[in-house]
Amino acid sequence: MPVALQATIKPPVQYTEFHPRWYRPKVSVYWWLGERHYFKFIVRELSSVFVAIFVIETLLLINALRTGPDAYAQFLQLMQNPLVIVLNIVSLFFVVFHTITWFNLAPSATPVRMGGKRLPDAMIAGPAYLAWVAISAFICWLVLR
Amino acid sequence: MADKIVMEIARYSPESDHEPHFESYEVPVKREWVVLDALNHIKDNVDGSLTYRWSCRMGICGSCGMMVNGEPKLTCATFLSSYARNGNKIRVEPLRYFPVIRDLVTEIGGFMEKLKKAKPWLMRATNDQLSEGTYLQTPEQLDRYKQFSMCINCTLCYAACPVVGLDPVFIGPAALALAQRYNMDSRDQGAAERTATLAHPDGVWGCTFVGECTRVCPKHVDPAGAIQQYKIAAVIDWLKSFVTPRGRDAGSLAGND
Numbered sequence: 001m002p003v004a005l006q007a008t009i010k011p012p013v014q015y016t017e018f019h020p021r022w023y024r025p026k027v028s029v030y031w032w033l034g035e036r037h038y039f040k041f042i043v044r045e046l047s048s049v050f051v052a053i054f055v056i057e058t059l060l061l062i063n064a065l066r067t068g069p070d071a072y073a074q075f076l077q078l079m080q081n082p083l084v085i086v087l088n089i090v091s092l093f094f095v096v097f098h099t100i101t102w103f104n105l106a107p108s109a110t111p112v113r114m115g116g117k118r119l120p121d122a123m124i125a126g127p128a129y130l131a132w133v134a135i136s137a138f139i140c141w142l143v144l145r
Numbered sequence: 146m147a148d149k150i151v152m153e154i155a156r157y158s159p160e161s162d163h164e165p166h167f168e169s170y171e172v173p174v175k176r177e178w179v180v181l182d183a184l185n186h187i188k189d190n191v192d193g194s195l196t197y198r199w200s201c202r203m204g205i206c207g208s209c210g211m212m213v214n215g216e217p218k219l220t221c222a223t224f225l226s227s228y229a230r231n232g233n234k235i236r237v238e239p240l241r242y243f244p245v246i247r248d249l250v251t252e253i254g255g256f257m258e259k260l261k262k263a264k265p266w267l268m269r270a271t272n273d274q275l276s277e278g279t280y281l282q283t284p285e286q287l288d289r290y291k292q293f294s295m296c297i298n299c300t301l302c303y304a305a306c307p308v309v310g311l312d313p314v315f316i317g318p319a320a321l322a323l324a325q326r327y328n329m330d331s332r333d334q335g336a337a338e339r340t341a342t343l344a345h346p347d348g349v350w351g352c353t354f355v356g357e358c359t360r361v362c363p364k365h366v367d368p369a370g371a372i373q374q375y376k377i378a379a380v381i382d383w384l385k386s387f388v389t390p391r392g393r394d395a396g397s398l399a400g401n402d
Contacts, residue, residue, distance in 0.1 A: 021159040022244035022252055027310040035215070038307060041355045105354065109373030116285040 043094075044101045050094035053087070103128045150174050150229045152183055154195065155238040157245050165245065167236070168192075174229040180220040180237065181209050184249075197249035204363060207299030211249050212238040217301035217361045240304035256300055259316045262342045265323035268335025286331040293326035293371050295364040302358035302368050308351055315351040316342065318358035318368035325371040328378075344379040352376075 032038040057079075064075035078084060106128060107121035149171050157165035170191055172183040181199055188195045199209040202221040209220045214228070214236050228235050243251035302318035303309045309317050324343055328336045342348055352372045359369040 022246055023157050023159070023162075023164060024244050025242070027242070027307075031307055031310065037357055037360065038355070041307075041353075041357075045353070105356065105373075108356075108359065108367055108370035109354075109377065111370070111374065113289075116288070118288075 040101075044098065047094040047098035047101075050091040051098055053091050054095060057088075099132065103132075147229045147232070148174055150183075150225060151234045152187070153234055153236045154184075154187070154249070155236075156195075156248050157239075159247060165238075169234075172225075174225045176226055178225045180211070180213055180218070180223045180225060180235065183225055183235075184220065184237070195249075196247045205297060207297035210240050210299045210301045210304070212236075212241055212304065217241065217304040219299060219301065219363045222363060240300060242304055242306075242310040243300070251300075253300060255313070256298075256303060256317070256320075259320045260298070260323070263316060263320040263324035264335060264339050264342070265320070265327055267327065267330065267333050268338060269332075270334040280332040282331055289331075290326045290329040293322050293329070293366055293368075296323055296326070296366050296368075297364055299363065301361045301363060302366075305357035305361040307355060307357070308353060312347075312351060314347045316345075316348050318352075318372065319366075321349060321352070321375065322366055322368035322371040325375050328375070340379075340382075343375055344383075349375045349379065 032042040060078075061075060064071040079088075103125050107124035110124060112119045112124060152170050152172055153167045154170060155165045156162075156168050170187050172186050175182075179202075181202055184195065184197055184199075188197075197209070197211070197220075199221065200206040202209070204219055204222045207219075210217060211220050212218070213220065213223050215238075217240060220237070225235070237249065239245045239249045239251050243253065243256075246252050296319055298319060300319065306315075306318055308315050321343065324339050327333045328339060344350070349372050352369070354369060354373060356369045359367045362368065
């Protein structure tokens with residue numbers, strides 16, 4: 001390296017006599033593949049894409065209902081496409097995973113104190129699960145009755 | 146339980162090596178031995194040049210943290226017997242994401258700088274005199290922050306956090322949890338002074354809630370929880386600034402609402 005260039009690059013750390021050369025490990029691009037917990041984290045983050053797919057489908061449904069019977073029939077036909085059915089089954093799996101992982105994380109982010117004590121985690125996550133089951137059951141009843 | 150186990154230990158000599166390599170040592174497995182005992186056995190009987198940090202060997206000094214089979218562990222609290230079966234090996238490496246000085250010794254100067262930025266000490270807005278007496282605190286007020294105060298600065302959470310590895314300027318779990326520990330302390334009045342460091346892309350907003358810091362913490366501090374709680378407090382404080390642009394108080398940041 002030319003001396004002039006060397007002078008312009010500032011060394012990141014000041015090495016002393018007793019620390020002649022530190023080894024600086026590099027993080028691989030595939031850091032999330034080697035470890036189970038990291039992989040689960042990445043899957044949890046990626047699952048938000050499938051949440052977005054369900055949101056878009058719901059918006060398309062509302063738009064079809066607003067436009068008229070023909071548009072609604074067209075929407076139903078799109079939903080019957082085998083590819084869309086496979087996509088929806090895969091999406092459902094990821095959305096359920098997304099919901100469970102976030103419900104389980106909620107107690108550590110939102111501690112609730114009552115009577116001078118912190119409520120147990122089950123008291124925070126429990127109602128969320130109950131609401132999930134109750135709302136799902138209500139929608140099932142609404143659709144299948 | 147096998148009576149001997151092979152330990153593969155990362156060795157790095159800055160004078161001669163470009164990168165670390167592994168050396169294998171066979172050590173006896175005794176029921177009461179932890180990984181640190183095995184390292185001491187190697188240093189005393191096999192290879193005196195093996196370099197690592199340790200002090201109290203009772204899980205309070207926080208200096209013997211290493212990667213044991215890829216997991217950040219306090220080696221004084223990790224028993225050999227839990228690995229010694231079916232010809233298993235134990236792989237010991239320096240804590241991940243830190244520069245390595247020699248063998249198993251990491252460079253923690255960067256961590257110390259980050260810790261200082263979080264201002265983990267009692268700050269008072271008023272200039273109280275000693276003659277006014279001590280600050281009183283109820284058991285309930287103590288209970289609010291006690292969990293976060295158990296941190297021993299062992300840096301296992303930094304070795305667990307992928308954000309620390311990918312983004313070296315991220316303040317990191319322990320420093321953020323300790324800042325939150327003081328924010329939630331009823332005696333502290335410095336929450337507003339910590340805002341610049343905490344409510345920052347390199348502060349709590351750098352955290353993606355992987356949650357590994359909480360999982361590996363040997364003192365059950367729950368840094369991930371502390372960070373998410375601060376995120377919520379920061380958002381509430383930001384929303385409040387629209388309602389009362391002037392006379393902002395750091396009540397929500399201090400968790401005293």
